[in-house]
Amino acid sequence: MEIIVGTYEELLLAYNLVDSDKGFTLQQSFTNHNHTGCIKCLNVSKNDILVSGSTDETIQLINLKSRKETGSLMEHSGTVTSLNSFDDYLISSSEDGSICIWDVKSWQCLKTLKKHKSAVFDVAIHPSGKLAISCGKDNTLRTWDLTNGKCAFVINTTAASLKWNETGKHYIAITGNKIDTYEMETGKKTTTELSYPICSSLFISETELLVGGEGGHLEIIDLISGEKRLSIDSQMKRVKCLTCSLVQEGPNNPWIIAGSSDGMIKIFRLDKEGSTWSSSLVAKHDTKFRLTCIAIRETGPVSCESDDSTE
Template sequence: MALVVAGSYERFVFGYRVDGLPSSSSSSSSARESGAAAAAVNHAFTLDAHLTQCKSVAARGGFIASGGADDLVRVYHHNPDGALADLGTLAGHEGTVQCMELHGPSSSTEPTRLVTGGQDGTIIVWSVNAWDALKTLKAHRGGVQNVSVHKSGAVALSSGADGCVAMWDMKRGRVAHKTKLKVKPELLSFTPSGTKYYACAQSRTTITSAETGAVCGVFDAPSRVMCATMAGSDALAVLGLEGGDVVGYDTRAPPTKHALRITKAHPTRVKGVVVPYDDHDAGVAMGGPAGGATSLVTASSEGVVRLWDLRVAGKGGGAASARDIDEPVAEAEGGGRFTCLAVMPCALPRAVADVLSAERDARASDPAERAARRGEEKQRKLEKARAKAAMRPARPPPVKAKRPSAAGETADGGDDDEREGFEVVPEGGGGGGDGGGAPRVEPRREPKKPKKRERAEGERFGGDELLVTRKPSHKVKKSGGGDGKSYEETATAARRKGSGVKKKEASRGFGKPSSARR
């Protein structure tokens, strides 16, 4: 069972399950009957992925990625049981994400890199699982339209709006070779073997050697090429055309005749062609026209996905054996206006599935391991809490006052008043009122240190310490006499010596002396 992923103008990403793929062992005469009875295309999911139209999709090893005109890349994971997990959003481009590709060491392992090209003219290499932007390459002026990574991962191809084709050294992250073509290529990709690459411009498809740069073949389609694929082998090139037809060319035969043709595969232009396969290790089933794939999935702008059995177009690879395919073996309707297409097996790669199965069995069969893992998790949480508490500033512990007994003594036999820093204050205003309340313990407050002026006044009145601070009701001033004594000193001396003491002026209270008023 294979999974076909399609992006649409309506911002959605659709998924379709393809069941009952034709086997390469079936004969061409019974291909239509056996395929029609077993094959089916069913809607699997719909993802509200982007804010606006989706322009590119990629699928490999259980991972699904989509790029939109909202400058974002959305990443998902598809499990064999059909469950989907949203892995997040990648933001790095400043324009529409027009192309992308997931790459891995082999088709039987999970991908390790996601390569995306944007309208901002850059190519970004992302790491799978960590989803970090490892490298940003300035590629083409006017935007990157296509990107394709060699199966070795050492080099990559890109084409842009500037009409140039660039070959990148992916180990060093720089351009190894760049050339400008007379006609701007609209599609560009490596062949399955990696020794060649094909470029489509308008209705012409050119196959070029990746090692020497020599042109290996040129094919002219009846109308403009909208999509293309060469999955399975380098022998068969399948093209989706603007008028709704699908044609295939044998790259080993003269370019004048096609190896297969599906007339009016769709009423409108074909937006995607992919070769489905249901086994990562076995790859694409071979045995179709020109020795290529046995099945094909196409999608168009009217929202229909169709499965075709290519074996009815003849075997042997010769142009004379080619004939038209009339009807699909299965189809699914109800999608959006598709813009792009990608395919991968529904099941995870066998190596990945074996590892996950072994881990799951080990966790389920070993209770001691589960208990140890829970203990380790608990210990990590405890250490984390201790480290967090150690970072906080230390606070002094609050002092708890002991409630005195009825006899006025503490629990340890000492007097309450002897406790350092505390004093007993009876409730209710010091015993007033009902007088029945129990005494309460309050902190003893140290008397404030007297100010400089207050200390001077205390020493003046003969006290060692000013116990009660009180603002005087009058100002002490010197009398108008020449002896320099104040009125209080003069009056005190008069009381001691009697009436014989002569006063300079009659007393007029604590006001200003009469001499001052004159």
């Protein structure tokens, strides 16, 4: 597993997770300073291209196999706010109010969606790849038919973050400390309020959401009942970003990778028995930089030696 983080200080940092006599450790694999602004979002495409978006209004591309920079995408005229991939496509959003659909083979912009009246905060793609939702500063949530690039319908919301669950039956819209969960078929909305501002989130089951927030809060919330399934003592300042690996042990034992604004990367192993979750710390590393976003490149189960190859 290779973990890549973006920083407020314009750097991209990458680390390999290595198993040794001392336990799991993170060993730095590369550093890149191609951006000239804070890095806001990351994505790893299926052809192992690292895609990064920044306040410098560019999207930079790095081939993770060769470690070479392969180009820049400069369609946006504002901060790049989100990057999401599905099959052979990448969807980017920007503070300029636009959403771009890219072909990851040619890196051509196939279509630009312009319905938001101001900055787009986030975009989430339905698991089918046929539908997307977006939210923005204009206080709207827009549903997009990706087969024709048209906006299907609009609802009012002040949400700044969006997520689909793995089946696409539910999606969430997060505003501050509030999570609105929508049922796709009926439109029914369930609201969960927490005691702290939410900075990051990640579905770990059909209705269970891992939430990271201010003060180092890291909790699993059941979105239907509103119950807390697990509270993890992260000892972080602010859980700014989250991602997950299922390669090691499968869906009942996901490995969660959390990044904090105080520079820490921590990996937790989650265990589920029935409806009960528990956690254990696998590894931690202080990057010394302020982390803003995170992505992983799955390279198979962690071996007992560092993998310094480029394949």
